[in-house]
Amino acid sequence: MNERTKEFIQDRFREYYQSASIRLPPRFEQREWGFIFFDESYPDIVMRRHKSFMTAWEAIDYIRSMVPAHAFHSAAYYMYPGAPTMKEKGWRGADLIFDLDADHLQIKWTTYGDMLQRTKEETLKLIDFLRADFALAEDDIEIVFSGGRGYHIHVREPRMIELESPERREIVDYLTGLTLEMDRIFGEKIVGGDFGHAKVVRIPSQESKGWGGRINSWIVSFLLDVGRKDEDEAIKILKSFEGIGDERALEILKMAKNKSHLASVRKGNLSASRRIPVSFWRELVKRAIADVGAKPDEPVTADVKRLIRLPTSLHGGSGFRVTPLTLGELETFDPLSDAIVFGDDMIRVNVTKASDVEIKDERHVIKKGKQDLPEHLAIFLMCRGMAEYEP
Amino acid sequence: MDIAYAYYPFTLRASDYVKRSGRSIESLLDGEFGKAVVRRAKERVIQAIKGEIKKAFGADDILAQVELFSYPFARIFVSCIGNYYLIRRYALAEAKAAYVHMRGEEPRFLEKLGREFNVQCALERRDFRIHFADYLKFASGMHDPKWKLVNRCLEDGCVLVTKEEFARLLQETIRDRIQSSLPLDVSPSLKKALSPHMAEISEHFEEMRAEFRSDEFEEVDSECFPPCIRHMLALIQAGQNLPHSARFALTSFLANIGMSAEEIIDVYRASADFDEEKTEYQVKHIMGSSGTVYTAPSCATMATYGNCFGKEQICEWVSHPLSFYRKKLYYSGEEDRSSAESSNAP
Numbered sequence: 001m002n003e004r005t006k007e008f009i010q011d012r013f014r015e016y017y018q019s020a021s022i023r024l025p026p027r028f029e030q031r032e033w034g035f036i037f038f039d040e041s042y043p044d045i046v047m048r049r050h051k052s053f054m055t056a057w058e059a060i061d062y063i064r065s066m067v068p069a070h071a072f073h074s075a076a077y078y079m080y081p082g083a084p085t086m087k088e089k090g091w092r093g094a095d096l097i098f099d100l101d102a103d104h105l106q107i108k109w110t111t112y113g114d115m116l117q118r119t120k121e122e123t124l125k126l127i128d129f130l131r132a133d134f135a136l137a138e139d140d141i142e143i144v145f146s147g148g149r150g151y152h153i154h155v156r157e158p159r160m161i162e163l164e165s166p167e168r169r170e171i172v173d174y175l176t177g178l179t180l181e182m183d184r185i186f187g188e189k190i191v192g193g194d195f196g197h198a199k200v201v202r203i204p205s206q207e208s209k210g211w212g213g214r215i216n217s218w219i220v221s222f223l224l225d226v227g228r229k230d231e232d233e234a235i236k237i238l239k240s241f242e243g244i245g246d247e248r249a250l251e252i253l254k255m256a257k258n259k260s261h262l263a264s265v266r267k268g269n270l271s272a273s274r275r276i277p278v279s280f281w282r283e284l285v286k287r288a289i290a291d292v293g294a295k296p297d298e299p300v301t302a303d304v305k306r307l308i309r310l311p312t313s314l315h316g317g318s319g320f321r322v323t324p325l326t327l328g329e330l331e332t333f334d335p336l337s338d339a340i341v342f343g344d345d346m347i348r349v350n351v352t353k354a355s356d357v358e359i360k361d362e363r364h365v366i367k368k369g370k371q372d373l374p375e376h377l378a379i380f381l382m383c384r385g386m387a388e389y390e391p
Numbered sequence: 392m393d394i395a396y397a398y399y400p401f402t403l404r405a406s407d408y409v410k411r412s413g414r415s416i417e418s419l420l421d422g423e424f425g426k427a428v429v430r431r432a433k434e435r436v437i438q439a440i441k442g443e444i445k446k447a448f449g450a451d452d453i454l455a456q457v458e459l460f461s462y463p464f465a466r467i468f469v470s471c472i473g474n475y476y477l478i479r480r481y482a483l484a485e486a487k488a489a490y491v492h493m494r495g496e497e498p499r500f501l502e503k504l505g506r507e508f509n510v511q512c513a514l515e516r517r518d519f520r521i522h523f524a525d526y527l528k529f530a531s532g533m534h535d536p537k538w539k540l541v542n543r544c545l546e547d548g549c550v551l552v553t554k555e556e557f558a559r560l561l562q563e564t565i566r567d568r569i570q571s572s573l574p575l576d577v578s579p580s581l582k583k584a585l586s587p588h589m590a591e592i593s594e595h596f597e598e599m600r601a602e603f604r605s606d607e608f609e610e611v612d613s614e615c616f617p618p619c620i621r622h623m624l625a626l627i628q629a630g631q632n633l634p635h636s637a638r639f640a641l642t643s644f645l646a647n648i649g650m651s652a653e654e655i656i657d658v659y660r661a662s663a664d665f666d667e668e669k670t671e672y673q674v675k676h677i678m679g680s681s682g683t684v685y686t687a688p689s690c691a692t693m694a695t696y697g698n699c700f701g702k703e704q705i706c707e708w709v710s711h712p713l714s715f716y717r718k719k720l721y722y723s724g725e726e727d728r729s730s731a732e733s734s735n736a737p
Contacts, residue, residue, distance in 0.1 A: 134523060135548030159524040167527040169691065174541040184542050209546040299695055 001043050005382050008389040010038045012379055013314055014067045016341050022060050023312045025073055029054055032074040032081040034307045052082035069316030072307035093161035094304040098126060098296040101150040105295055113358050116335050123151040126294035129175055133210050138327055145323040145335050147315025169302045177293035185215055186285050201278055205268040218288040220266055227256035243279050251275045319379040337361055342376040349378045353386040397455040398492040400462035401569055402507055420584050427457045432464030433588050439484035440595045446488060468592055470574035471582055477596055478573045486566035493558035501557055508564040519557040520549040529563035534710050611650055615723060617715035618701035619693055620644055630663045636696040642677045644687040644712055652678055687712055
């Protein structure tokens with residue numbers, strides 16, 4: 001990124017900050033702030049940390065006059081947020097943060113828009129856990145589009161603020177389900193009766209709370225889904241399970257189409273058909289766990305001293321607005337148009353890397369070389385290091 | 392007084408009783424009752440050092456009173472020595488002793504006890520519903536996977552635990568409270584008055600420490616190091632520089648198993664960026680020059696910072712690199728013993 005480009009982006013950012021309403025986080029005066037500026041080393045990252053502000057006016061004035069490329073505040077609250085070392089700061093709790101990032105989620109995606117859509121689904125999954133299992137109220141959860149490849153969730157419920165790293169790690173372990181013990185979900189029992197012995201396989205019912213109900217729902221919808229497919233395809237899917245051949249696949253398919261069998265699966269009884277091997281159910285539960293779990297980036301949540309992007313600031317790597325959202329807004333939020341703050345005036349740039357960008361509901365196939373592009377697209381490309389300003 | 396509180400002398404109710412009795416610590420330094428109290432206090436600390444505080448006063452009110460008053464004295468004894476390991480050991484023994492009795496209590500009683508420690512719960516027949524934040528505060532330190540939140544039924548923000556589990560969580564709370572309230576400030580005159588009793592306690596404590604040292608890490612056996620530590624040592628030998636978190640882990644581990652600062656500094660000599668003065672400062676800092684003695688990070692923390700390398704069988708059974716070392720030392724000792732035995736066989 002050359003000096004001219006840096007200067008141009010900073011001017012546009014300045015324009016945004018002059019008129020935008022910058023929303024400071026609650027108890028901002030107890031937080032540490034960090035900034036990355038459009039200085040000589042940029043886009044190499046030099047974070048200026050240990051900043052603190054006593055008044056809202058001071059904070060907003062600083063951002064408006066310094067115009068950072070990236071703005072962060074600590075999730076933590078401190079006695080002396082501006083102290084140079086962590087020990088001297090005096091930790092007084094921290095918001096509980098979740099970071100859902102496409103890179104970490106290892107989402108397979110085709111376009112930027114597709115990737116953001118998948119990340120949004122993961123975010124909704126996590127929010128459902130927080131609300132249903134952890135009983136957090138909608139007001140306690142702030143959802144933020146990160147301006148990059150995902151979403152941040154800030155939880156500010158007083159009891160969460162006090163949690164230390166190991167406790168936060170436990171919450172992540174709950175959400176991912178990676179350490180969920182099979183035996184807590186999957187029960188095999190031999191029951192005796194007048195007609196001999198039978199093996200009963202059980203999982204929690206669909207009504208049960210927490211992981212149990214989620215796993216049950218996943219299995220039921222898997223079976224419904226398979227039952228709706230045409231036979232060849234359904235058989236193919238079922239045969240991907242170990243130990244399932246043509247005959248057993250047909251048996252499973254028969255069950256998947258049988259309403260009363262499905263009803264007993266909903267109640268948690270997996271013994272409806274004796275000819276379906278236990279290993280099939282076990283594998284199904286495993287797949288359910290992997291799919292149902294939410295996968296926030298663990299070190300981010302466990303680190304009680306981390307800096308997080310300031311909502312309502314701009315992300316210097318994309319030019320997008322770090323956008324705070326309500327749960328209702330999240331459902332319909334389209335980052336590639338709703339997080340864009342720049343206009344459509346034509347700007348001359350020299351594209352250094354060809355690309356295919358979908359932005360503001362329009363697809364652009366961009367070739368290398370000098371050309372005029374609408375400002376919002378030009379800034380996006382410059383921020384990503386794919387174009388230089390060419391006045 | 393409700394005699395039951397003699398089992399739980401760390402509760403507000405018990406300490407209120409002691410306060411309201413009008414018997415000051417000084418007044419107990421004389422007289423028959425006082426002598427019995429001091430004798431029991433001394434025994435209490437010695438029992439804690441040995442690992443288990445035994446409480447047997449039956450239904451005798453006087454014995455219960457002795458038991459109750461011995462608690463503040465025991466705390467004073469522990470504070471006079473003031474050693475951090477002793478405080479930890481004592482707090483653990485008190486909490487464990489309380490647990491033994493809590494297991495047998497009625498759920499209602501435990502509910503009340505919990506309230507005193509700010510552990511809010513709702514009784515559900517004989518089980519307890521606790522908010523997950525309260526639950527995590529204590530359960531996150533437990534090793535058995537059954538305590539993991541993911542393996543509990545989490546419903547509307549609450550975790551259901553059995554009475555026995557609730558008692559176990561209270562044990563942790565109690566240990567925490569006792570440990571964080573010690574050492575007390577003991578006036579020089581009181582210290583002097585108690586000094587005749589101190590010798591015996593110190594003797595037991597030193598004995599325990601000596602045993603701990605010889606029992607635990609008699610000499611450093613690098614063959615028994617966990618794979619993560621071996622990996623770090625290999626990197627240094629290869630002249631590579633370790634990231635900060637790895638240096639901290641390695642130094643604290645080596646210090647915890649009894650290596651001296653000089654020996655540890657020698658380990659770093661092969662580093663490409665070795666700086667004797669800086670290394671000495673950092674090693675001594677970790678070993679407690681600033682007042683805090685650091686313990687090596689747990690497996691979970693090692694993994695979080697990407698310092699967990701090459702799992703071995705023993706790794707499956709432990710959650711701390713020091714436990715790995717301890718276990719492996721034990722097993723290799725066993726092997727030596729059994730091979731010695733077999734070679735002695737006719």
